[in-house]
Amino acid sequence: MSLADRAETAGTAEFTPDPRLTNDDLAPADKRNWKVFDLFAMWMSDVHNLGNYTFAAGLLFLGMNVWQIFTSLLVGFVIIYAGMNMMGRIGQRTGVPFPVVSRIAFGVWGANIPALIRAVIAIMWYGIQTYLASVAVDVMLLAAWPGLDSWTHNSFLGLDGLGWLSFVALWIVQALIISRGMESVRKFQDFCGPAIWLVMIALAVWILDRAHWSIPLASTPHPVSVGHQWQQWFGAIGLILATYGTLMLNFCDFSRFAPDHRTVRRGNFWGLPVNSTAFVIVSVIVTAGAYEAFGKEITDPAYLVAEIGNTWVLVVGAFTFAVATMGVNIVANFVSPAYDLANVWPQKITFRVGGMISTVAALVVTPWNLFSNPDVVNYFLGGLGAFLGPLFGVIMVDYYWVKRGRVDVDQLFDARPGSRYHYRKGVNPRALWAFLPSAAVAAVLALVKTFSDVAAYSWFIGTALSAVLYALLCRAERTAATPAPAPVEV
Structure with missing residues (x-):
């Protein structure tokens, strides 16, 4: 099926996409077989990980009680649900991945700016998450075979022998999964998401029994003032938005495979506010x-499982946590750079090739050294992460307010001067004028200690600022208020 046939709106009768802008992976999706459960399982894979567990658990010891944590995170997930539906609609209607969606606002060549920013962040975190999963495997191996302790006495490039064994093993497993494409990713996440729930439920029953089924819901081990509680309540919402802002930006990578937007909304509902x-x-x-x-x-949770005192329980728990971490890693940190790198050179880089480049880069940067360096995590990755909100703001305002949801999918693959998304030499200067100052402000708020009280809101502030700036810059060019044509069914 040609690009013209799959366009959301009618383009030229005969159209040949520019080979510098397309390949089979970047073209609108032919196969729309992701159902509600697949999207639900994707969210389970993304949410069920050690990072989210420790984040939520840590709030308890910062002065928030169980009810306060519940309400703040519920509000946060409802906001994320709305944002995912907005980006999900774009992906489902156009059928194209994030870097191609970015061409709508940033131009056919300018789209490489948001794509590469997202790719660098994802590659770094891909390596770090693989390392964190390997730590769980280390615990499992040492519990099952204590003699392996001798492998921890010597190190190479900052990682001991057992660490290298676990890391490379997981690195290879993930590479094998992702080398088979998005269908393999879908099947893997359908397994990962439910698996961690089984361990979590068993762990909850065991711990509640040990606590004699008496859990204080309205108190906290470290009480703070009412004013500080409210600050933490809003701060938790801001942090959860920043955490999911990465996947919110490129959720169209997944929604493009859904048969209709109702499927996207239902999968998001069960996966976000509920699950x-x-x-x-x-x-x-x-x-x-x-x-x-x-x-x-x-x-x-790995240390909590160790309290059970049973070696094989520890092995099963550590294995499950490792699998869960691989699940979130593939969803949040592999799919995006695979498409983003393919967008840079479509003639040579496919989704699979982009994925292999990402995995190799994630190994070369020795992520255990990155993770142990607070300056790298906080300043480099934190600074880049602050850019994601402004990118989201520009793309949302452009699609829903400036373009009013009207997109010519054919033209997303047309680099000729005068084509709809060519703008100025392939770059939309208004998008950059809105993005750059907003990203600078968000980065300063996120990184400078003077603004530590509002650092948790940097993603939200950056998003709002870029959205307002872009709307002001484009108010004279706003598309006429006519109903958007219905998308062509794929």
């Missing part, structure tokens, strides 16, 4: 129960 809130609340209840039962703060 995600339930997971973090179970995490907090387990943490509160552990504090009640053992009298100490345990925010890492």
